[in-house]
Every structure is written in structure tokens, then in C-alpha cells.
Amino acid sequence: MKNNSYQNFFANLANKSKLDILLSLKDKPLSVNEIAKKIKEEQSNVSHHLKSLSDCHIVYSKKQGKKRIYSLNNKTISPILKLVQTHAAKNCSDGCSKNCKGCSNE
């Protein structure tokens, strides 16, 4: 697989708004407006992000009347987030460097 592919995939997880969107879909599928309200972002911005996430198959979507309902590709996302959590638990428990933003001692 191309290096480039990883880059694009991870870029979709390396941004606060995008992560907010993903986490907002954790429980159940939502429409664009519902997501926007939930995470307090502009509709338009959410839409832009959803396009990028969708292009990468990180979210799915289907039309429902005039709404479009987005859902999370949990098959991929859930285990990835779990790995990162484990990583943080193992490595960032306490003795982290000041600059490790993944740590609780931020």
C-alpha cells in the first residue's frame, strides 16, 4: 500500500472537528444538522468534513427524505481508537514529557 494512503486516512483522524464528528456518531447515526448542533460547529464545515470522511469510507451515508444520515464505520474506527487508548495508557500514564499532548498531564 502506498505511504500516501495512510497519510490521507490518518488526516481524517488528526483534526478536532473530524474527531468530534466521529465520536458524535458513536452511539447512533445522525443527520448533518444534528451532528453540527451536537458538536457546535457550522453546518457547512461539518459538511466539508463529512465529505472527506466519506471519501475515505470512515463514515457511511444514506438519504432519508431531505436529510442525509451519516453513520460510523465502526469496523475500522473502533479498533483503531482502542489501540490508541491502549498506547496512551501504557506510555502516558505519568512519566510523559511535557510535550506529549496525548497525556493527561497536559
Add this chain to the structure above:
Amino acid sequence: MKNNSYQNFFANLANKSKLDILLSLKDKPLSVNEIAKKIKEEQSNVSHHLKSLSDCHIVYSKKQGKKRIYSLNNKTISPILKLVQTHAAKNCSDGCSKNCKGCSNE
């Protein structure tokens, strides 16, 4: 875990140079200059990236004479990359949208 933590972690995988560095360490640990030569980047730039990767515990390092040898945290990185590969194989085999840069039909 804070949303923010994920963001920081994934940012270290969402960049070509950083990925190049990680993949260059796949086989064996290398010094900064060795990495720089291998991936054709400036020493200084590689150093900047290594700091960021190291803060996040994605690479380890140890001094060896005047060199510093970096190695990959494969415990975390290897399974994550594997998951993304599986994701791409499943979702991007052929029918991908033009914008999916993770696909082979780029």
C-alpha cells in the same frame, strides 16, 4: 481519553515525511542521518519530526556515542497500519470515489 489526545497521536501519522520516517525504521533502528539519507529529507527536518514522534512515544531513542539511534514502537504502530491496510483492501478495492486518496485508482 481526551479527543485531543487522539488528534495529536494521529497527526504523527498524517504526514508524508513522518510516515517515511516510521517506515524507514520498520526493519531496524537507525540514526538521524541514516534516516535522513534513506528518505531524502533534511537532517533538521527529520530531527523536528523525530521529536514529535518521540514525544508521542511512537518512536524510542537511545544515545550511542555521538549518534542517537531511533527505533519504532512496533507494538502500537504495526497493528494500526495493519488495520488501515485491511480497511483499504475492503473498502477501496475498486469502486472508490475519485477523491479517495487511499485507493489505488488515484
Add this chain to the structure above:
DNA sequence: AATTCATATGAAAAATAATTCATATCAAAA
């Protein structure tokens, strides 16, 4: 077919991140 609700799109502006360059530090060797 006009209006309304929901989402998408494009271009411009703003914010962030990566790269470069010059130089500092630091360890070993001469």
C-alpha cells in the same frame, strides 16, 4: 411551481503545520 428545510459547494480568509536555514549543543577524538 413557489416555498421551505436540509445539505453541499466554492472561493476567500484564517489558522496550523512543515520546511528551511543558520546556528547551538554535545559527545568523542585528535
Add this chain to the structure above:
DNA sequence: TTTTGATATGAATTATTTTTCATATGAATT
């Protein structure tokens, strides 16, 4: 203790992403 080799650092530049705003599109309802 100066020189050399290896890496790190900081500031400035450049490049890339995100966000915003205005508006277009599209689907249902009247």
C-alpha cells in the same frame, strides 16, 4: 582544549488545512 561529527533548536518562510461566508442544489410540502 580545539576540531570534527552528529543531532537539536529557533525563527522565518512556505505550504497545507480549516473555517467561514455566501450561495447553489435538491427534496419534500403547500
